[in-house]
Amino acid sequence: MGLLVNGQWHDQWYNTEKSGGDFQREDAQLRHWVTADGSAGPSGDSGFKAESGRYHLYVSLACPWAHRTLIFRQLKQLQDHISVSVVSPDMLQQGWSFDRQQGSSGDHLYQLDYLHQLYTRNKADYSGRVTVPVLWDKHSQRIVSNESAEIIRMFNSAFNELTGDTQDFYPQPLQADIDAINQQVYQDVNNGVYRCGFATSQTAYEQAYQRLFSTLDTLEERLSRQRYLCGDQLTEADWRLFTTLIRFDAVYHGHFKCNRQRLEDYLHLSGFVRELFQWPGIADTVDFGHIKRHYYFSHDTINPTRIVPLGPDIDYHSPHLRDAGH
Numbered sequence: 027m028g029l030l031v032n033g034q035w036h037d038q039w040y041n042t043e044k045s046g047g048d049f050q051r052e053d054a055q056l057r058h059w060v061t062a063d064g065s066a067g068p069s070g071d072s073g074f075k076a077e078s079g080r081y082h083l084y085v086s087l088a089c090p091w092a093h094r095t096l097i098f099r100q101l102k103q104l105q106d107h108i109s110v111s112v113v114s115p116d117m118l119q120q121g122w123s124f125d126r127q128q129g130s131s132g133d134h135l136y137q138l139d140y141l142h143q144l145y146t147r148n149k150a151d152y153s154g155r156v157t158v159p160v161l162w163d164k165h166s167q168r169i170v171s172n173e174s175a176e177i178i179r180m181f182n183s184a185f186n187e188l189t190g191d192t193q194d195f196y197p198q199p200l201q202a203d204i205d206a207i208n209q210q211v212y213q214d215v216n217n218g219v220y221r222c223g224f225a226t227s228q229t230a231y232e233q234a235y236q237r238l239f240s241t242l243d244t245l246e247e248r249l250s251r252q253r254y255l256c257g258d259q260l261t262e263a264d265w266r267l268f269t270t271l272i273r274f275d276a277v278y279h280g281h282f283k284c285n286r287q288r289l290e291d292y293l294h295l296s297g298f299v300r301e302l303f304q305w306p307g308i309a310d311t312v313d314f315g316h317i318k319r320h321y322y323f324s325h326d327t328i329n330p331t332r333i334v335p336l337g338p339d340i341d342y343h344s345p346h347l348r349d350a351g352h
């Protein structure tokens with residue numbers, strides 16, 4: 027685990043000293059957009075036109091942020107248009123690697139050993155963390171984006187003409203609602219579990235834990251009244267919650283000490299996570315082997331023995347019961 031400083035790799039764990047033990051996630055830096063006609067998006071440069079075979083996605087199957095992008099690739103029928111390389115679940119001294127012996131697909135484009143080499147290929151003197159997902163442009167040989175929230179927005183609409191798939195997970199009338207839910211879910215749940223797990227002071231952990239469960243309680247209540255987070259239509263907000271929920275009992279409950287209760291103990295959230303897991307194509311994007319191995323093996327500050335637990339034994343294929351009323 028580490029970061030690049032002026033293009034040089036430094037092996038270094040997160041620094042929580044300045045923030046009283048609280049883990050603060052850095053904002054992603056590379057924020058261009060693929061658009062239907064190649065015009066500039068909300069940030070960054072123009073010139074990234076949606077074209078079949080032009081873009082490549084680098085993901086970890088363990089990472090909840092990268093998982094979002096794989097889900098949208100699946101939902102929006104982009105499998106034949108956007109290729110993928112998968113890093114090893116082991117994120118060690120050199121950060122994310124393409125070690126085929128340890129579960130990586132290898133780097134299909136350049137046969138690199140480490141993801142940080144892709145970041146310096148994009149910009150030789152890059153400084154910052156080396157994160158997944160990365161959306162890479164094979165034409166210009168540049169990183170388009172390393173922000174999953176924006177990559178899924180591109181996938182949601184930019185390629186519609188190529189695929190003919192016009193499903194919209196960020197429909198105009200629901201955008202304000204989706205944004206509001208996303209913000210709370212990001213702070214308290216998606217990133218909240220990390221703030222529990224990476225806290226280095228008791229106070230920071232307890233604050234993150236309280237916010238996490240109080241928000242899960244609110245979401246449980248909401249899902250007792252309606253099928254999805256924004257009503258009866260499945261949206262981006264649901265998928266963003268899903269990637270954390272599906273990891274909850276396997277990893278966050280134990281490894282990150284999010285243990286007031288299991289997700290399975292929530293009636294509606296446990297049905298909701300099953301419904302989304304059973305959505306066409308989605309189970310294929312979930313790899314519990316990579317998920318458990320990544321967290322329990324890579325974070326040796328939290329789990330020094332690196333023993334990866336065998337459980338829990340949960341059947342996500344069992345009936346979700348969400349259509350029998352909520």
Ligand SMILES: N[C@@H](CCC(=O)N[C@@H](CS)C(=O)NCC(=O)O)C(=O)O
Nearest residue numbers: 054089091155157158159172173174
């Ligand atoms: N804002 C980014 C966050 C991505 C992120 O933090 N990914 C983690 C994996 S779960 C990572 O690569 N961490 C490596 C590091 O922080 O050094 C996004 O949503 O795309």
